[in-house]
Amino acid sequence: MPTIPGGYAERVYAGVLGKLIGVYLGRPFEGWTYDRIMQELGPINYYVNERHDVALRSHHLVVTDDDVSGTFAFPRTLADCGFPERLTSQQIGNGWLNYIVEDRSVLWWGGIGNSTEHTAYLRLKSGVPAPRSGSIELNGKTVAEQIGGQIFIDGWAMVSPGNPEQAAYLAEQAARVSHDGEAVHAARLLAAMEAQAFVEADVQKLLDIGLGFIPADCLIRRVVDDVRAWHAGDNGNDWERTRALIAGRYGYDKFSGNCHVVPNHALVILATLYGADSFQDAMRIANTAGWDTDCNAGNVGCLFGIRTGLAGIDAGPDFRAPIADRMYISTADGGASITDAVIEANALIQAGHRLVGSKPPARPNNGARFNFDFPGSLQGFCAKPGEAASLHPLQVGNVEGHSRDGHRSLAIGFRRLARGRVARVATPTFFDKDVFTMPIYQLLACPTLHSGQLVETRVEAGSSIGDVSVRLYASVYDERDELAPIFGERLPLQPGQDAVLTWRIPDTGGYPIFEIGLELETENPLGADGTLYLDYMTWSGAPEARLYRPDDNLSTMWKHAWVNGASQFQTRWEGLRVTNGEGIGFVSQGSRDWRDYRVSSVITPLLARRWGLAARLQGRERYYALMFDEVDGGRVTLLRRDHEEMVLASDRFAWEVDRPYALELRLQDVEIQASVDGRQVFSVRDEGRLPLLGGAVGLVVDTGSIATKAVDISPL
Incomplete structure (x- = not known):
């Protein structure tokens, strides 16, 4: 029987982070060629979403994207079906019908015969079950062999640690909902590699494992063999030469359709080989090489996250702090749309244990929604910007200790906090109006926090903290769709003191809650320095709420809830x-x-x-x-x-x-x-x-x- 390897949980978290980082890096210039990227951006070493010297699609970093939504929504079918030993393509197709809202969520709605996933969805909707919904027989070779079967495989691998056979099987069942042929071979190979990466770091061995799950005469195998040979020919020192060889033999011009799997699979193998043991090098190559950059970098990022762990991700530029674990999974199950890397990693970890029949590990603080036990995790918490005169800047980071039942906490540091000013740190429970400027993919989401729910949090004051008090607060939309704070009771803190704060959210009058957090203040005329540690924050259960139109159509955010x-x-x-x-x-x-x-x-x-x-x-x-x-x-x-x-x-x-x-x-x-x-x-x-x-x-x-x-x- 398969067993769960050591370090599984942290490697899943690293894999989820790697996926997010890759997608967020590549999304602004998705579809660009290598030549255009080099001419307008240069080598991609970091996020470029805020660059103003090029006509990028959007300033957003954390975005709604099919690569993220599909990867983490579709494996929820495992739990929906009771974790069967052999989940079927038809069951995953049913998951599509459950989680996708037509023309609004998850997929690129490009039309039948143009968007592979849209085509498959229409087949499912009309009563054609998977795998026929994605078959070459029904949809044709061009439609069936685009990239989508590959980009959604990471979740299936992360529930199959050290079990490439299971990962390849699940990835095939999932891919066949919408794809066929070479697209399925690519999905099987990558899923097997990612699953084996939990127990094996050698790239060449991982490729051998992956190749064992695809036919000897398929095109994907020939692609892998060629890229390996070109890599060996230059001793792994000239990825740009190999990229040019890929373009010459397997470029977009050699295949029909909008985004064929074969060229992009070749670039995934390119980045995997030349990235060696460096997450940063792999990200630079996958993104600079062009074509479907967010998809390719997402797959490579997940593989390298699993292989190299958090230490590998943290060995270069800080990719993690700007995203703070945040992600959107836009589905019909809107209460799970505002989420983060820790929440999704824990869901996959639970599924991985269930599939091997082992007891999932207990989560710290009785499974609190926010607990910070993964090194570096922030779960969306960040200091509120000090644009308003009354807001004081903070430093927020994940540290060891200061947790009752766990190992880590969120350190909230401040210096020279003046009387009359406040400092706030918070995490989103809904989305802001800026979301409506995100291109392509719509976000469907419900607030995660409502009136009547009881929020509980544990905090601990540092040993040198000054004269400071703390209280819970939330930001609520109003009739002008502007945010206004509401507050719990204020609690003075002494150095070294810990406290559990509780606050039942009052009636917000039908308006949605955007964020929840802590506010710090001092009455000392000389100001205050110190660190406050946030151990956990959580709530659960049904609210006491009336869901209704709160005004005479002056506002809109309540409707988007x-x-x-x-x-x-x-x-x-x-x-x-x-x-x-x-x-x-x-x-x-x-x-x-x-x-x-x-x-x-x-x-x-x-x-x-x-x-x-x-x-x-x-x-x-x-x-x-x-x-x-x-x-x-x-x-x-x-x-x-x-x-x-x-x-x-x-x-x-x-x-x-x-x-x-x-x-x-x-x-x-x-x-x-x-x-x-x-x-x-x-x-x-x-x-x-x-x-x-x-x-x-x-x-x-x-x-x-x-x-x-x-x-x-x-x-x-």
């Missing part, structure tokens, strides 16, 4: 009106942390084939719902949807359009109670193999429109 999986989401009339032109559409808000709760709403069907109220929603295809339809003259049904619908209870109900109905669902563990107009209609236990134990709330409509003023939620 809903994931929109419907044709239209209107806010002009009653407050919330959901319309779907054909089939099932929904809007939702919340996360899988919302487990036991009561949700209610007074809903008016305006015109609909089916409609209702959803709970524990985990995407487009996974939820419970109290639904009304037209069967037998009218029916009310309590159902569970997990790609297929299971009726848990049903009864006749002659409902009418244009009439409001008060709906309520109560969910506690596997028990579900449903009421209509104050009368309980169903009480059931979902004792199936994999009940849905947590998730968002939602409004669901099938071919029509429904309206409501608000959705109310409270914990049980």
Whole structure:
């Protein structure tokens, strides 16, 4: 039986970081040629997103990108399916249908026959299951052999440490949802290499392992053999010569389509060989070589992150501090969209242990959302800029010690903090308005923190800290979509003192919370110096909140707190009106942390084939719902949807359009109670193999429109 190798957790974290760094490095000039990069940018040694001397796509560093969203969203299918021994392509295809919102999330929506992934999605949507959805037989060789099968493989490798056979199998099943032929061979080879990199550092041996999982006569093998031979011919000293040879034999002009896998796979092998044992050299080569830079550098970054670990990433320029672990995973499961490298690494680590049948390691501080136990981790925490006169600068970094149950903490250092000024450090719980200027990929996300939730954090004052007090604070959007702070109680600190702060988030009036953090202040007229250590910060459980239009359409950020999986989401009339032109559409808000709760709403069907109220929603295809339809003259049904619908209870109900109905669902563990107009209609236990134990709330409509003023939620 496979076992988990030593150092697994930290290497997964390094692999996730490597993926992010590679994508963020290469994204601004994705698609550029080597010649253009050298002419306009020169060798890529660091992030260029803020360079003003070239016409780059965007100033953003942390961006919504298919390479990130697909890589970390699709492996969630493992948990959704109960960690089966052999996850199938069809199950992963179902995951696509669950997590992707058409034309809005994860993929490049370039059109059928133009975008490989869009083509495959339309096949899946029309009822064609994977792997046929991505087959050459159905879509043609050009469409099926583009790069996408390769760029999403890293998660499958990171749940398969030291097990290249499992990694190659999972990568193939995932790749075949949308790709075929050489694209699948490339996916298998890279996944096997990354999995073996947990236990083997030698690049040549990793290549031999990877080649063992692809056919002897395939083009990808010939590419690898050629690049290895060219590398050996110059003793690994002239990557630019080999790049030119690749362009001459395997360049874009030799293949049809927008972004063929073969040229880019060749550059991945180029960077892997010439990068040797240097993460920095591998990143420079993968990005400077051109073509699909974010995809290629993302794969190379993950491989080298696993191989060289955090020490390898930290051996050169500081790639980590500017991103502070931050990432967006834009899916229909919006509560998991605002995330970071630690959260995603922990999910993969848990999956890796589950797949070998071992007990996952206990996470520090009872699994706190933010804990900093990985060296250098920041989880989005950064000092708020001192642009306002009242904000004082801080230094933030990860250090050893000062943790009750873990090994590390976040050090918040300050000097000469003056009375009358404050210093703040915070992490995002939602997105800012600047997100709307990000190109190409839309971000669908729900806030991770809501009214009524209890925030808990432990802090420790340094031994030389001055006269300082600390309090929790949050920034909340208002009717002008501007941010305003709200505060918990202030606590004075003495040198060496530790304290646990708790704060129940007050009613924000329907406006979303953008960030959560700490504020420092001193009453000493001489000012204060010192260091405050943040051990952990966390919250969980359902909120006590009303989700509604908080003003007369003066603001918009509250609306973006809903994931929109419907044709239209209107806010002009009653407050919330959901319309779907054909089939099932929904809007939702919340996360899988919302487990036991009561949700209610007074809903008016305006015109609909089916409609209702959803709970524990985990995407487009996974939820419970109290639904009304037209069967037998009218029916009310309590159902569970997990790609297929299971009726848990049903009864006749002659409902009418244009009439409001008060709906309520109560969910506690596997028990579900449903009421209509104050009368309980169903009480059931979902004792199936994999009940849905947590998730968002939602409004669901099938071919029509429904309206409501608000959705109310409270914990049980």
